[in-house]
Amino acid sequence: MGFIEDGRQGDVVTEAARRRTFAIISHPDAGKTTLTEKFLLYAGAVAEAGAVKARAGHRRAKSDWMALEQQRGISITSTALQFTYRDRVVNLLDTPGHRDFSEDTYRVLAAADAAIMVLDVAKGIESQTLKLFEVCRARSMPILTFLNKYDRPGRDPLELLDEIEEQIGLRPTPVTWPVGIPGDFRGVVDRRDGSFVRYSRTARGASEAIEERVDPVSASAAEGEAWHKAIETVSLLEEVGSSLDMTSFLAGESSPLFVGSALTNFGVRHLLDAVVDLAPSALPREDLAGVSRPLAAPFSGFVFKIQANMNPSHRDHVAFVRVCSGQFTRGMTVMHGQSGKPFSTKYASSLFGAERDTIDVAYPGDVVGLVNASGLNIGDALYEAEPVTFPPIATFAPELFASARPRDTGRHKQFYRGLVQLEREGVIQVLRDPEGDPMPLLAAVGAMQFEVFAYRLANEFGAEAELTAAPYKVARCTDKITAEKLRKVSGIRVLARVDGTLLALFDSPFRLQRLESDHPDWRLDHIVSAGVVP
Numbered sequence: 001m002g003f004i005e006d007g008r009q010g011d012v013v014t015e016a017a018r019r020r021t022f023a024i025i026s027h028p029d030a031g032k033t034t035l036t037e038k039f040l041l042y043a044g045a046v047a048e049a050g051a052v053k054a055r056a057g058h059r060r061a062k063s064d065w066m067a068l069e070q071q072r073g074i075s076i077t078s079t080a081l082q083f084t085y086r087d088r089v090v091n092l093l094d095t096p097g098h099r100d101f102s103e104d105t106y107r108v109l110a111a112a113d114a115a116i117m118v119l120d121v122a123k124g125i126e127s128q129t130l131k132l133f134e135v136c137r138a139r140s141m142p143i144l145t146f147l148n149k150y151d152r153p154g155r156d157p158l159e160l161l162d163e164i165e166e167q168i169g170l171r172p173t174p175v176t177w178p179v180g181i182p183g184d185f186r187g188v189v190d191r192r193d194g195s196f197v198r199y200s201r202t203a204r205g206a207s208e209a210i211e212e213r214v215d216p217v218s219a220s221a222a223e224g225e226a227w228h229k230a231i232e233t234v235s236l237l238e239e240v241g242s243s244l245d246m247t248s249f250l251a252g253e254s255s256p257l258f259v260g261s262a263l264t265n266f267g268v269r270h271l272l273d274a275v276v277d278l279a280p281s282a283l284p285r286e287d288l289a290g291v292s293r294p295l296a297a298p299f300s301g302f303v304f305k306i307q308a309n310m311n312p313s314h315r316d317h318v319a320f321v322r323v324c325s326g327q328f329t330r331g332m333t334v335m336h337g338q339s340g341k342p343f344s345t346k347y348a349s350s351l352f353g354a355e356r357d358t359i360d361v362a363y364p365g366d367v368v369g370l371v372n373a374s375g376l377n378i379g380d381a382l383y384e385a386e387p388v389t390f391p392p393i394a395t396f397a398p399e400l401f402a403s404a405r406p407r408d409t410g411r412h413k414q415f416y417r418g419l420v421q422l423e424r425e426g427v428i429q430v431l432r433d434p435e436g437d438p439m440p441l442l443a444a445v446g447a448m449q450f451e452v453f454a455y456r457l458a459n460e461f462g463a464e465a466e467l468t469a470a471p472y473k474v475a476r477c478t479d480k481i482t483a484e485k486l487r488k489v490s491g492i493r494v495l496a497r498v499d500g501t502l503l504a505l506f507d508s509p510f511r512l513q514r515l516e517s518d519h520p521d522w523r524l525d526h527i528v529s530a531g532v533v534p
């Protein structure tokens with residue numbers, strides 16, 4: 001494989017080593033937005049916390065890029081946020097949550113090298129955390145855990161450690177341990193040196209928490225019972241071997257755990273330091289054949305998300321590309337692996353919500369938004385000089401289903417043109433019965449996908465769609481042999497995606513459970529690899 005020849009090679013490797021590209025996985029309301037904002041505060045990217053939310057509010061009020069976003073008051077765009085911290089370049093990828101949860105949420109994780117799992121100390125592991133965690137697990141992604149909201153009453157943190165281990169099989173290894181109980185949170189023991197870090201709040205948490213590093217003797221004198229209890233637990237953790245272990249962390253088997261409160265900024269610095277010190281830098285990515293493309297190889301990247309119509313006056317189409325090797329320079333012409341055609345990168349941006357800055361150079365780990373990128377699809381590779389194909393981006397089997405037909409039969413053509421285009425962009429999955437009913441069935445992981453589909457179909461293709469919820473509750477990816485058998489069982493339908501993937505749809509999760517226990521040899525996969533034909 002050739003390497004960049006003009007002396008930039010060293011730069012690429014050094015720059016990649018500075019990158020930390022991660023996503024936050026959490027259930028709505030666990031504190032992802034607050035934590036993001038506090039990271040920016042600690043990185044010096046905003047002078048006062050509150051800026052992100054204020055900015056988001058402002059954007060919502062003034063933005064007209066997508067009427068749907070305005071109508072619903074939610075954000076549909078993905079956020080790729082870049083800031084520097086301790087001379088590292090941190091790329092924080094947003095995993096859309098709440099009602100805008102969709103396949104994009106999973107796809108974003110394909111572009112990340114690590115994740116922070118944020119748990120509300122009063123709630124522990126919740127459904128959305130679990131779903132996102134499973135995607136991380138499928139990729140053996142290193143995960144840091146943050147027990148948030150310790151400033152208010154919550155559960156015993158030891159109980160939460162058990163829950164993490166039992167429910168998701170990830171071994172938590174606390175790096176910091178709280179002094180004080182939830183609601184009376186004074187600081188943390190840093191297990192790496194046994195010192196006490198005492199925090200004091202600042203007004204509204206708008207500026208960094210005041211931190212004081214106190215030696216164990218003074219901590220004992222000042223904090224009394226709270227300190228002794230913390231130390232007792234720390235020695236218990238020591239005894240059971242729950243200590244930071246880089247090998248198992250990097251393999252996605254154990255998770256360094258931090259305790260804090262994003263609201264009051266307690267523990268935020270420890271966590272951000274861990275992103276820099278513990279999370280992996282951008283590493284070589286494997287191609288479809290499992291061969292790593294060296295960081296210093298010519299530019300390559302893959303599309304992990306398509307965002308259309310951010311700017312209705314320009315009918316925009318932005319492809320988000322994760323850089324995997326080489327240096328990206330705006331204006332360079334790259335090859336599009338799937339079409340074999342050159343692609344101009346004159347309009348490259350970094351995007352944060354609807355705000356754009358032109359990006360001139362990018363390195364492995366960075367995310368580039370390519371404007372006017374119609375023709376690019378999810379999973380596609382872009383490269384310079386040396387061709388590469390990256391593995392397909394895995395998603396979960398869909399959970400929501402609806403049949404679709406044009407409201408006005410005279411708009412039949414427009415309807416199908418839009419359907420094919422939106423399927424290609426990954427807005428929605430379209431399932432078809434190769435032998436039976438010609439009406440397509442739409443499938444998604446989040447209800448928002450149906451809304452975006454209907455909105456774009458009407459606005460861009462001039463075809464109103466009539467969607468009717470279908471009676472299926474769960475789907476699994478299957479193969480031809482199992483499909484034959486499934487077709488004979490009542491309450492099950494086997495449909496195909498355009499890439500040939502077969503999906504079995506079940507009218508009840510219990511039917512699926514029964515089949516799984518009666519026929520352990522049948523292929524019924526939860527995770528679907530796009531483009532892999534069984």
Ligand code: G4P
Pocket residue numbers: 026027028029030031032033034035097148149150151152260261262263264
């Ligand atoms: P999300 O992005 O994960 O959905 O959560 P977000 O940060 O929006 O936080 C959800 C709510 O939890 C917010 O309160 C936020 O202020 C609060 N919160 C986040 N971190 C902490 C914490 O460490 N301690 C406490 N006590 N609360 C926390 P809200 O009332 O819904 O919104 P707001 O009016 O405060 O903005």
